[in-house]
Amino acid sequence: MTGNDWQPYPVERARRYLEPGPVVLVSSAWAGQRNVMTLGWHTVMEFSPSLVGCMISAGNYSFELIRGAGECVINLPTLELLDAVVGVGNTSGAVVDKFERFGLSAEPAEAVAAPRIGECHAAFECRLAEDRLVADYNFFVWEIVRAWVKPVPERPRTVHYSGDGVFMVSGETVDRSVDFRPEMLP
Amino acid sequence: MTGNDWQPYPVERARRYLEPGPVVLVSSAWAGQRNVMTLGWHTVMEFSPSLVGCMISAGNYSFELIRGAGECVINLPTLELLDAVVGVGNTSGAVVDKFERFGLSAEPAEAVAAPRIGECHAAFECRLAEDRLVADYNFFVWEIVRAWVKPVPERPRTVHYSGDGVFMVSGETVDRSVDFRPEMLP
Numbered sequence: 001m002t003g004n005d006w007q008p009y010p011v012e013r014a015r016r017y018l019e020p021g022p023v024v025l026v027s028s029a030w031a032g033q034r035n036v037m038t039l040g041w042h043t044v045m046e047f048s049p050s051l052v053g054c055m056i057s058a059g060n061y062s063f064e065l066i067r068g069a070g071e072c073v074i075n076l077p078t079l080e081l082l083d084a085v086v087g088v089g090n091t092s093g094a095v096v097d098k099f100e101r102f103g104l105s106a107e108p109a110e111a112v113a114a115p116r117i118g119e120c121h122a123a124f125e126c127r128l129a130e131d132r133l134v135a136d137y138n139f140f141v142w143e144i145v146r147a148w149v150k151p152v153p154e155r156p157r158t159v160h161y162s163g164d165g166v167f168m169v170s171g172e173t174v175d176r177s178v179d180f181r182p183e184m185l186p
Numbered sequence: 187m188t189g190n191d192w193q194p195y196p197v198e199r200a201r202r203y204l205e206p207g208p209v210v211l212v213s214s215a216w217a218g219q220r221n222v223m224t225l226g227w228h229t230v231m232e233f234s235p236s237l238v239g240c241m242i243s244a245g246n247y248s249f250e251l252i253r254g255a256g257e258c259v260i261n262l263p264t265l266e267l268l269d270a271v272v273g274v275g276n277t278s279g280a281v282v283d284k285f286e287r288f289g290l291s292a293e294p295a296e297a298v299a300a301p302r303i304g305e306c307h308a309a310f311e312c313r314l315a316e317d318r319l320v321a322d323y324n325f326f327v328w329e330i331v332r333a334w335v336k337p338v339p340e341r342p343r344t345v346h347y348s349g350d351g352v353f354m355v356s357g358e359t360v361d362r363s364v365d366f367r368p369e370m371l372p
Binding site: 020022171173 | 206227232268272276325341343346356370
């Protein structure tokens with residue numbers, strides 16, 4: 001115990017971490033290979049089952065691993081991992097083991113073969129839920145079957161990509177819950 | 187001319203504004219009705235054609251207008267519009283005209299019947315590109331056919347929803363373009 005280990009988190013509340021639109025690191029494992037890729041093209045699609053949609057370009061080495069396994073882990077990096085985020089996004093897993101190269105720990109997940117990344121703030125274990133748009137759009141719909149979050153900090157600084165090599169870093173939070181109808185705050 | 191009017195923007199570069207994951211206001215018009223809704227569940231899906239996927243719950247009044255028209259405008263609000271963002275998200279267009287109620291200007295768009303929202307920073311006119319996942323997931327894939335951006339400020343403060351009535355406001359930007367492979371910076 002380091003005092004900041006993974007804690008189980010309700011899968012139906014994954015939106016807290018994914019809906020703001022951070023860059024994520026998607027890890028995969030299949031047929032003796034493993035890889036990790038940087039991804040900014042994802043969206044929450046449902047609370048329960050906990051669904052998230054991801055556009056994973058077929059040009060990525062990860063595509064075949066993810067397509068073959070029908071599983072992945074969506075890991076949430078924070079600002080401290082920006083070097084790894086940029087490095088992973090600009091390197092191909094076909095020529096290098098990106099976990100070793102960028103100092104990322106591949107930890108066993110619970111429900112899927114793909115690893116959790118130990119340095120990340122949250123990890124969402126995913127199984128394929130829907131593939132009708134994969135052939136035409138490389139768009140996968142995942143069900144989050146396990147979720148893990150580190151308790152500290154409560155609001156991690158996440159990075160959000162806007163293209164051209166520029167990232168936005170998450171800023172202050174504003175609580176407007178008093179202005180919400182009760183049924184909008186499940 | 188106010189000095190900060192809409193400027194045409196290349197549709198294939200819409201990711202600059204949408205990929206960081208901001209809350210957007212989706213406007214619609216159909217069969218003599220108009221409406222606007224708050225949306226956080228969207229993702230970029232392709233540069234060219236410029237595709238964006240949105241999960242629009244069938245429980246929203248906007249759903250029927252958007253489904254019927256096969257068109258919408260995705261508008262980008264900034265922090266200054268947070269009252270309207272919260273109000274629009276907690277009100278039904280079935281009982282109130284949300285443009286009037288929240289002081290939003292419904293300006294004519296160019297390629298679609300849905301209005302642009304004059305107070306927003308950017309507006310993306312969309313036509314339906316793919317509806318295979320609408321019946322099961324309420325998931326629409328849109329092609330952005332016109333894009334409009336106001337030149338000032340260069341980096342608007344956007345709001346990003348994390349549930350429970352709490353918004354994250356976009357913070358500083360970090361330029362890491364020197365660490366990118368040239369082909370990653372189209």
